[in-house]
Amino acid sequence: MSVDATVLPSELLVAPQPLIGLCGLDTKHNLVHKAIWDAFSANRKTDRASVQFKLLPLGYEFPVAKPKRASYEWYQPKGILKRNWMLKHLHVLPAVVVLFQDMERNDPQWSEKQVQCASAMQSLKSALQERNTRLCLVLLQKSSPLPPGEDLLASERAASLTTACGINNKMLFILPHSEHLMGYTLRLESAFLDMAQSYYALMSKRVRAHRDQLTVAHTSLKIRHQFKLGFIAEIRQDFSTGLKHYTQAYGTLEEIRITDTNCLEIKTIAGFLNYKLCRLMFKLKQPRDAINYFTTHIEKYKNRIGFKDLIFEHYAWLSTQHSMFADLFCEAIKNGLPALQTQNPGIYYNKAAEFTMKRKEAFLQSSAMLLSPTDPTTPTGMPNNNTMTLYTEYFGIRAVKTGDPISEQQTNTLIRENEKLFNHSNAIINLLSLARAQFKIYKCPRFRNKLAIDMAEEYFKHGDHANALTLYSVMLTDYRREHWSAIFSDVLLKTLRCAFLMASITDFISCSIEALSLRVNCEQKERIIVLENLWKVFKGAAPISQGQSAPEIIERWENAFPAIKSPIPIDMDKLTKLIEMYISFEHLELKNDDTINVQLVIKLLTDVPIKIHHCAIILTDGARFFKIPASRCKSFRSLLEVFESRKNKQQQEIQSQHFDPNLKLEPDLYYELHFYTEAYQFLENTQLRVTRIEAQMGSEKLAIQLTKSAFFTRNPFRHYTRRRDLDDNIEINPLCYITPTFHLSTQCNLGKETQMLVNEYYPIATTINNPYNVFLQNVSLNISVPSSLRNQVFLTTDLSPGRQKLHSQIQIDTGELSMQSSNSALYYVFSLVETPIALLQKTSYVIDIQRPKTASTMTQLESGSANSAESSPENIRNFIPPTDIRPLTVSPPVQIEFLDESRLRKTREDTINIECALDFRFSARFYTLSKRPLTKVYRGENFLLRANIEVRSPVDIDILETYFICDHNLVQSTYSFKRKKFTQTYRSRDKLEDVITLRTNAASNDWITSKDFERTKSGDGIQSELFSRSRHARKLNAIKNMARDGVVGDAIDVAASAHMNKHLMGKIPNNMTIINNNAGSANSLLLAANSHSSMTASSSSFDEKFNSTQAGTVTDGDNVDTSLANTASVRALNPRVVFNKAIEAIQATGHCRGFFKRIVTTEPETQAITAHQQQQPNFGVYCIRWRRSGHKEENESKFLIHGLDIEEPPLNIYCTIEEKMFVKMPMTYKVVLRNPTSNVLHLVATLSISIADNFICSGHKQLDISIYAYSEKELVYNLYPLCVGWVNLPELTLEYNTKADPSKNDSHNTVLSELVQRSIPKKVFVLPPLKQQLK
């Protein structure tokens, strides 16, 4: 039993439970008994009732009941709580005693056993005299009992047994142990518990009875009784009653006046009660009350010190109170109580630790006070067991004769002696670590750190320097990050001290170095001492610390020196800044044969000089690391001087000294170090970066390797600080790019005077020049069309007559290029659109690798040894360059590709910009014969196509020929008999006009496509021409037509075209050929030649579809003369054939006819058909052959003519007049009416000459005509012009003969008259009489 009065006894800490004694069980020898005992005692989970079972051995001695006091009147108890009371009721005195007996109900020796049992029972009864302990008997039987009443023998025997034992028959239980043991056990347990409950209820009643006898004076007894009641209530699991009683006891305790003598007892009891109260409050989910109660409790007793000499005891008590409360708090949290950052157990642990510290302090103080005058040997002479003399049977009372000073003195000495045994430091550290654990949960890192510092300090005080050092050095990093310099300095110096005491060289050195920094709060004197000590260590001597060079420390240091491996690596990045520096390459970009110059400017951030040697930088090209030692060095007074010197470089070269291997850095000076190495040692096209700076410090015996990453960031707001002079106005090149040498230069002949035109094969001659003294292999030029211009711009190298293979990418291999030689390549660009063209030119060659050789000035670090430090995460992080110094854009980009060990390919990309100018602006319109705009075409009717061409070319061009290739369904005839002449040279803005008469043979619906054509052809093998004639014979009548005008669908939305182009890009088959483009109207015609066709040219090359799209007409020729198409020999990715001459393209199809159909090219056939039904057909292609004046190359511009809807007319009217009319010369005016329908037409034709007296007319004035189906009728009039000039012709009107054909009405007549208006000329020009006529 501890004498330490402040410690709470264990019986107080456990949760009180009813005690039930089991006797008669022989667990050691009897397996059955053991199983039963286990069933009761083992695996008590929370779901089982809280009971404590105790195995009572035979002859167990129960505590003897004290004789009852009749009256309390004169009774003065010596203390409040007896030490043994709680223990007795918890562990010694059971509420229920259960006697187990093996007795089968049909046991033959029943009576004997009954006697045995009765005697055992009797002995128990006698042992428990005066107690209310319940006794009960459990019979252990093999088989389960029969239902009551059935087994007469058993019930009879049971009755006899109960009488023999003198117990109530309710106290007799039978436990069958063969099966369901656990279930029976549980039932028994609850029965026992009931008994226990009644026992404790009775007990509390008795205590209460005592209490009633008490008078006012019996304060301590009152407290005792209340405590007992509370405790019993707690045993009965009646927590709220327990709380009530404890609260009363606590309240009563406050009534006692506290003196020095009873102070300890009162505090002890108050502590007990408070503990119980808080415990119950937490249990009853009143954490707030518990905390408040505890706080007031502490407030109340905080200043009740008691004996001044034993003040440490008071602190011990306070500490225990806190730590116990913290334990309770923790337990409550474990049971689901949520805690807060500001209110968590850690706080209480922390306070407990603080009080323990105070306890320690107070103890040390008091013993120092006491021991100094007296003989120090006396306390040690005290035998230890003397402490037992202080023991009393009451809590918090010592066996001291009050009022006897000597005895008191002795007691105090004893207690102090005892206190000496207590390991304060351990207790403190233990509490602190508990608190740390709690603070970790409640997110208080800084509190935790503070506690760690406290712990370290305690370790330190305790003399455990190793642990202190570990803790301190761990905390160093945390506090370093926080930038609280005062705190950090404190921790650092303490760490330094620990390292010194522990002779931990590495820690000592790193702490010393850090302590040199100006950021650590130190005097310069101290820094000098630190530096001196540091050098002592470097020299292999133990440092001296404030005269505290105890011999054992020196010895320790001496032992430590041989174990250390020099140099010791120290990462300066992890330490507080000691050096301010920046590093910069002299040039951002370097050629391969230049010298790399790296400049490092250093300034110390300390006020003591530091000597370094072996200063080097680590360069990296991304994969490998190179170490370069410093070669030059120079010092400056200010940064300004550094800049100045940089400006006049030559001077600097002279001034700067060679790098002194032992450089002494003075605190006020700036040092500029130079590092040189040759650039050819690195691969081309790499970016060099400085990763680290290394320097050594120390002597030969012991040195340290300082490393610092070259990571540089400018301070924010640096422009506002005038004191920080290092980083303003500094131009820093964090990277150095070694530009690759490209050994080729290319030049294009793109002169201003030869501007490229649309639809022209524009030659580009590129000269490839090798000005270097190297031999280049596989020189090649790769030119590609940007994807945005694919299918509009093409490339070719071959201009053989007739066709060119077109590509969007070409490659020209020129093979090898020897030293100082050049070569040239020629290719052609062809564009369908007027646009600036940016061709991508890739020049590449293969060259032997010039292996980077490592020169003597630098050493390549092994990747493995590229320093162990390198692999540490901090370093790797440092290698990631900050975003603001990301690779610079270098132009022109050169790609380097390693082919194998010895060769590499260099590729450079350039763009060639070509402006493409328009050749012609083309527009075409349809007109009727009477020169009105044509809106719809009637089948069999003649109409005009008027093509207007405006030359837009900036250079003069010759137009060689223009012609129109019309669709198969159209018949073309020249409008006038004037021969077109195109010999002239045209300039920009010159205009041309061409008129062509066209007639359709088929209406839109009957439009023959190439497909129809092919189908029929292959179907019945009729000759194509014959076929088309025969098939359409009924429709094809040559009917002369008075024309009306129409507009050719020429203007097509450019935007739509662009869209379509894009859309088509992915769909156009590779082997598409493009014929044409109309830049002006964006009608383009593309002829696709299928070069991979397997069919033979002669037999199957019939078909050529002119599939047009909105944007461009793509002709998906299924088969073109294969042999021709394949003649193109240029190596290309997408072979294309362009038919330079449209007429040749038509001819190449074999059947020599153009089928122009507006079909969305690449759509499936079904869609194409629907498109055909909805859309207008194409009438043909208009071609212009031209060339630049003075050039030979002919070009051809092609424009697609979109057609109009062709309708079936009710009647075809052809009017024929003689070409020239002369006055007074009779002429024939013939009108042919053709019935294109299958019905008979009945018409009335009237010729009215009443208005115009310009003619004398003969013929039927009015005539009824009937025209049979598909036949025609001629109306012939003879006219005799009377006057010269423009004269109106007699007006012919046609009407349906409603009599003959009643189905026709006026509306039909209107249509008819429109038709007449459209077809028949109104006026003619009558010429004056010919000369011979006049004669």
Next chain:
Amino acid sequence: MAVCISIIGKDNAPLYLTTTDLDKELELQYRVHAALDVVEEKCQPVSKGTPDSKELYLGLLYSTETHKIYGFVTNTKIKFVIVVDSGNIALRENEVRAMFRNLHMLYTDAVCNPFYAPGEPLTSVKFDRAVQKIMGGNA
């Protein structure tokens, strides 16, 4: 009135710290430093939906046997921590609030100085004098 007044920057590094008792300064620094835990916890948004409260005064951060520590956070996350002696029962919370308000004003005046670089420790003598006045309780 106050034992220690400190101004702590955005990155939790101290910008200014003054104490009445130089001997205890280190201990107080530790306390103020640890108080940042509570400040950080209190400054955390309760839930995403709720906007940051306009209240800058954080109230009592924690108390020890000897000291009470109060906190205040400006909108720019500058923390003010005032340490008050626990024995000073007469000091009401309103007065602490007023101290913070005055301190905030002083701080804004100090940082408005064009010669002051944000993030640097406050070394202005005038500011120091004014803060000492607040500490004395007669601001």
